[in-house]
Amino acid sequence: MEPIRSHTIAVLVDNEAGVLARVIGLFSGRGYNIDSLTVAKVEDSRNLSRITVVTSGTEMVIEQIKAQLDRLVPVHKVQDLTIDGPSLERELALIKVVSTGEKRVEALRLADAFRARVLDSSTQSFVFEITGNTSKIDAFIDLMRGLGLAELSRTGVVAIQRGTGAL
Amino acid sequence: MAQNMMTGAEMVLKALVDQGVDTIFGYPGGAVLPIYDALYQQEDIKHVLVRQEGGAAHAAEGYARSTGKVGVLLVTSGPGATNAVTGLTDALMDSIPLVCITGQVPTHLIGNDAFQEADTVGITRPCTKHNWLVKDIKDLARVLHEAFYVARSGRPGPVVVDLPKDIQLTTGLYTPPANVQHKSYRPQVKGDLNKIREAVELIAAAERPVFYTGGGVINSGPQASQLLRELVRITGFPITSTLMGLGAYPASDKQWLGMLGMHGTYEANHAMHDCDLMICVGARFDDRITGRVSAFSPNSKKIHIDIDPSSINKNVRVDLPIIGDCGHVLEDMIKVWKSKQYRPNRAALEAWWKQIDEWRARDCLRYRPSSEIIKPQYAIQRLHALTKGPNTYITTEVGQHQMWAAQFIGFEEPNRWLTSGGLGTMGYGLPAAIGVQMAHPDALVIDVAGEASIMMNIQEVATAIQYRLPVKIFILNNQYMGMVRQWQELLHGNRYSESYMHALPDFVKLAEAFGAVGLRCEKPDALDDTINEMIAIRRPVIVDCRVDQKENCFPMVPSGAAHNEMILGPEDEAHRDISVEGMALV
Ligand SMILES: Cc1ncc(C[n+]2csc(CCOP(=O)(O)OP(=O)(O)O)c2C)c(N)n1
Numbered sequence: 001m002e003p004i005r006s007h008t009i010a011v012l013v014d015n016e017a018g019v020l021a022r023v024i025g026l027f028s029g030r031g032y033n034i035d036s037l038t039v040a041k042v043e044d045s046r047n048l049s050r051i052t053v054v055t056s057g058t059e060m061v062i063e064q065i066k067a068q069l070d071r072l073v074p075v076h077k078v079q080d081l082t083i084d085g086p087s088l089e090r091e092l093a094l095i096k097v098v099s100t101g102e103k104r105v106e107a108l109r110l111a112d113a114f115r116a117r118v119l120d121s122s123t124q125s126f127v128f129e130i131t132g133n134t135s136k137i138d139a140f141i142d143l144m145r146g147l148g149l150a151e152l153s154r155t156g157v158v159a160i161q162r163g164t165g166a167l
Numbered sequence: 168m169a170q171n172m173m174t175g176a177e178m179v180l181k182a183l184v185d186q187g188v189d190t191i192f193g194y195p196g197g198a199v200l201p202i203y204d205a206l207y208q209q210e211d212i213k214h215v216l217v218r219q220e221g222g223a224a225h226a227a228e229g230y231a232r233s234t235g236k237v238g239v240l241l242v243t244s245g246p247g248a249t250n251a252v253t254g255l256t257d258a259l260m261d262s263i264p265l266v267c268i269t270g271q272v273p274t275h276l277i278g279n280d281a282f283q284e285a286d287t288v289g290i291t292r293p294c295t296k297h298n299w300l301v302k303d304i305k306d307l308a309r310v311l312h313e314a315f316y317v318a319r320s321g322r323p324g325p326v327v328v329d330l331p332k333d334i335q336l337t338t339g340l341y342t343p344p345a346n347v348q349h350k351s352y353r354p355q356v357k358g359d360l361n362k363i364r365e366a367v368e369l370i371a372a373a374e375r376p377v378f379y380t381g382g383g384v385i386n387s388g389p390q391a392s393q394l395l396r397e398l399v400r401i402t403g404f405p406i407t408s409t410l411m412g413l414g415a416y417p418a419s420d421k422q423w424l425g426m427l428g429m430h431g432t433y434e435a436n437h438a439m440h441d442c443d444l445m446i447c448v449g450a451r452f453d454d455r456i457t458g459r460v461s462a463f464s465p466n467s468k469k470i471h472i473d474i475d476p477s478s479i480n481k482n483v484r485v486d487l488p489i490i491g492d493c494g495h496v497l498e499d500m501i502k503v504w505k506s507k508q509y510r511p512n513r514a515a516l517e518a519w520w521k522q523i524d525e526w527r528a529r530d531c532l533r534y535r536p537s538s539e540i541i542k543p544q545y546a547i548q549r550l551h552a553l554t555k556g557p558n559t560y561i562t563t564e565v566g567q568h569q570m571w572a573a574q575f576i577g578f579e580e581p582n583r584w585l586t587s588g589g590l591g592t593m594g595y596g597l598p599a600a601i602g603v604q605m606a607h608p609d610a611l612v613i614d615v616a617g618e619a620s621i622m623m624n625i626q627e628v629a630t631a632i633q634y635r636l637p638v639k640i641f642i643l644n645n646q647y648m649g650m651v652r653q654w655q656e657l658l659h660g661n662r663y664s665e666s667y668m669h670a671l672p673d674f675v676k677l678a679e680a681f682g683a684v685g686l687r688c689e690k691p692d693a694l695d696d697t698i699n700e701m702i703a704i705r706r707p708v709i710v711d712c713r714v715d716q717k718e719n720c721f722p723m724v725p726s727g728a729a730h731n732e733m734i735l736g737p738e739d740e741a742h743r744d745i746s747v748e749g750m751a752l753v
């Protein structure tokens with residue numbers, strides 16, 4: 001068996017109705033995984049959106065996914081950030097922790113260590129904002145589980161290539 | 168300027184004319200009435216009224232496949248659009264260029280569950296190459312031209328333009344097709360020359376080569392077939408093709424091995440299995456071709472020429488992919504071959520051909536002839552013998568009769584063979600034949616049918632009558648869904664669950680009820696006369712050819728088996744155990 005690897009793929013698309021459905025439909029219709037998906041308009045002048053999708057599969061499957069994406073009519077460019085040179089990945093999470101006493105103090109101390117910001121607080125709760133790569137956020141969330149984690153909202157991964165190259 | 172101001176409905180027809188369309192297939196309804204009204208008031212475009220929208224889609228496919236042009240259909244919203252879905256999917260699987268214009272409820276009612284509303288772009292998204300819902304008259308002309316561009320460019324396919332009724336009635340500015348680059352969809356047409364050189368070098372060094380070609384050669388245009396013929400001739404290599412590719416290379420030529428795959432010839436499949444170089448041109452290694460992938464041609468280097476990058480390494484890993492249009496790539500390959508003065512390895516080829524001749528000697532298509540009962544293979548052989556010629560077009564339904572037609576009809580030219588390959592759609596053949604006959608009024612167009620399949624779109628006989636299309640429906644009537652029964656024999660202990668065709672109509676009377684001619688043939692010695700009579704009648708004819716009910720289609724690569732594990736005939740069938748994994752395959 002070929003090894004299964006996670007890939008972060010950036011897709012530049014026309015910002016038009018149905019384009020996201022097309023991309024998602026491609027994944028569901030062909031049985032590929034979506035581990036994370038983000039989308040937002042990035043270019044007003046050409047009306048382009050950027051989709052960042054994190055998916056996993058064997059090398060052959062990933063190759064297929066990229067070729068399938070690339071042949072969609074509204075797709076301008078596809079870039080595999082995992083193999084096309086070094087890249088940066090970031091995710092943002094909003095995390096609500098409800099607790100009192102020792103646990104509350106500990107949550108705040110850890111937030112500080114992880115450079116999470118306090119966006120909101122009440123006597124019994126905090127909302128933290130944290131940015132970083134997926135594993136850092138996962139680690140912080142794991143720690144919060146024992147300290148009153150109540151609710152979680154994550155953006156999913158956005159990514160970009162290092163250096164001068166541009167999509 | 169003023170003359171380019173028109174309603175959306177008029178714009179549709181104007182765009183069709185500007186795109187070179189002369190014939191469309193369709194069925195009216197509330198949501199397309201403005202377009203039908205505009206149609207009524209013009210003379211450039213001929214509309215063929217089918218009897219069900221599914222028929223329109225297959226007829227448009229038949230038109231497209233036999234001409235190389237884009238096929239066009241026009242249907243109403245809701246049920247009109249959903250009826251067309253099978254044909255769209257069929258066209259997607261077989262890479263047939265179609266533009267399907269669907270009516271939609273007015274924009275202000277979209278999403279309201281209005282009468283005859285369906286989410287057409289949602290439903291057809293996975294079964295089209297692309298689709299558009301046009302909500303602004305300003306976009307209409309551009310979208311229509313783009314639709315034709317997308318349908319025919321790169322790997323061809325079906326597209327849908329969904330057009331709300333209010334937009335059809337709104338006046339706007341029409342813009343003619345412009346010669347500008349598409350902003351995102353620009354398929355690569357020319358192959359990478361370095362890879363082409365590498366491929367030619369492999370070809371020159373090959374000892375046991377085989378050309379494996381497919382529908383891509385046909386789609387590339389008649390020129391590609393000519394180039395293929397030239398390359399095959401100058402190399403002296405054997406050639407086989409998929410079901411979709413038949414006709415690109417002449418079946419009468421000695422280098423032709425016959426079709427490959429599940430019901431392909433023994434020699435073609437063995438050559439694929441044992442080759443040292445496979446040159447795949449415009450085919451896609453689908454499961455009907457490869458058999459068990461892990462045992463597929465284990466010792467060969469594989470060159471894959473395809474216009475669709477997603478076809479590369481999808482099922483089978485290849486050594487040398489060349490992205491590009493087959494015609495262009497073949498042309499460049501021939502140029503390189505000639506300029507470098509390559510010669511094939513004659514000695515090795517001689518040995519390879521000797522081996523192939525041994526496989527051929529198995530005579531894998533032989534069957535036990537009979538003077539009492541019409542063997543279906545014999546019927547097809549006679550049909551071919553009496554009808555062959557450059558002006559003959561064969562369509563099929565789906566089942567054993569389809570495979571016998573593929574095995575026993577030798578095609579000499581591309582675009583003469585129309586069959587539902589990828590989707591395997593019963594009911595394809597008759598409407599497809601209607602589409603062919605519309606494009607080629609003087610041709611002999613024959614739908615080789617099964618008695619079960621023909622019932623799926625039998626209503627289209629009325630279309631043939633209305634437009635005086637002398638299509639021939641040649642039914643191999645075995646009173647079974649023969650292909651289903653064959654699998655039940657192979658996999659399910661002869662339990663013929665729902666595969667016997669009870670309550671069949673009297674096809675002769677049925678023909679007459681439509682105003683067509685019905686002929687019946689029950690004995691081998693009457694066959695030639697019946698076929699000749701069928702040809703002589705310049706009207707639609709249904710031939711009810713009663714054939715051996717028990718005959719099965721061989722040779723066969725059973726599900727989950729390798730190319731060199733073919734079942735050659737019924738004697739062979741008895742001792743085969745199909746693996747559990749094989750059982751699960753379709
Ligand atoms: C629309 C559709 N439904 C079901 C099938 C499955 N199927 C494949 S062949 C076949 C039987 C066809 O019977 P007939 O037309 O009599 O052809 P024969 O095999 O007997 O030559 C069926 C049901 C199909 N291919 N298409």
Ligand SMILES: [Mg+2]
Pocket residue numbers: 566617618619643644645646647648649
């Ligand atoms: Mg039958």
